[in-house]
Amino acid sequence: MAVCPAIAATILSGWHDGLVGVGSLFRSAFDYWKVREARWFVIALTVKPAVMAASYVLLRAASVPVPSVHLAIGPVVMVFAAFFIAAVLEELGWTAYVADRMTDSSGVLSTGSRVLIVWMYTANHRCVFPGVLYHTSDNVSWLLFPEWGSHYSPGVTGPLTIAAACVAFKSGPRAPSVLEGCSPPHGPVKTAENDSRRGLHDLRGSRRA
Numbered sequence: 310m311a312v313c314p315a316i317a318a319t320i321l322s323g324w325h326d327g328l329v330g331v332g333s334l335f336r337s338a339f340d341y342w343k344v345r346e347a348r349w350f351v352i353a354l355t356v357k358p359a360v361m362a363a364s365y366v367l368l369r370a371a372s373v374p375v376p377s378v379h380l381a382i383g384p385v386v387m388v389f390a391a392f393f394i395a396a397v398l399e400e401l402g403w404t405a406y407v408a409d410r411m412t413d414s415s416g417v418l419s420t421g422s423r424v425l426i427v428w429m430y431t432a433n434h435r436c437v438f439p440g441v442l443y444h445t446s447d448n449v450s451w452l453l454f455p456e457w458g459s460h461y462s463p464g465v466t467g468p469l470t471i472a473a474a475c476v477a478f479k480s481g482p483r484a485p486s487v488l489e490g491c492s493p494p495h496g497p498v499k500t501a502e503n504d505s506r507r508g509l510h511d512l513r514g515s516r517r518a
Contacts, residue, residue, distance in 0.1 A: 311395035314402020321406065337405045338397045343436035353429060353442035356473055361450040364465045373462075376455040389449050396444035404430055404440045425474050 322330040368375045408427050426440035454461045
């Protein structure tokens with residue numbers, strides 16, 4: 310399923326902007342150079358592991374039978390590499406292509422469960438790479454939960470993730486719904502509403518002339 314967003318975004322980018330649009334779309338997944346502060350990489354890589362670690366502590370404190378954590382560097386590196394590739398493919402569709410269209414019309418909160426990724430995206434001048442790192446760390450931290458994620462509890466991690474998002478929005482830089490002066494990596498977003506307004510403006514101008 311990870312390839313589906315990338316395939317859809319590639320087809321639509323090619324349809325609207327040709328090979329230039331497709332190339333721009335794929336390059337945007339590695340636009341780390343847009344990040345001007347190193348803390349964004351730290352945030353992207355540590356927020357979800359911290360949430361999962363807190364979840365583990367709470368489950369143990371509540372006497373829930375959760376096995377001990379056993380980590381080995383080799384498996385962690387391989388899992389990270391696999392999930393990184395999957396995250397790139399998914400974020401090409403969900404962030405690089407769709408995020409602009411959603412935030413430009415309804416704001417960051419309209420993206421629902423992806424609000425943390427889109428917050429990092431808009432706060433970094435439409436940079437996709439932090440979202441790729443966050444998505445990767447999310448999947449890795451889930452799979453490394455005891456017994457390959459089988460003891461993971463959405464009922465605990467869900468509220469903790471919401472709390473982390475609230476802290477991020479409260480203490481971190483605010484991400485505007487529309488970034489003035491920044492164009493999407495695959496070109497400006499065109500909507501039927503914009504086209505209709507432009508046509509009405511032209512019609513009024515021709516009548517005055």
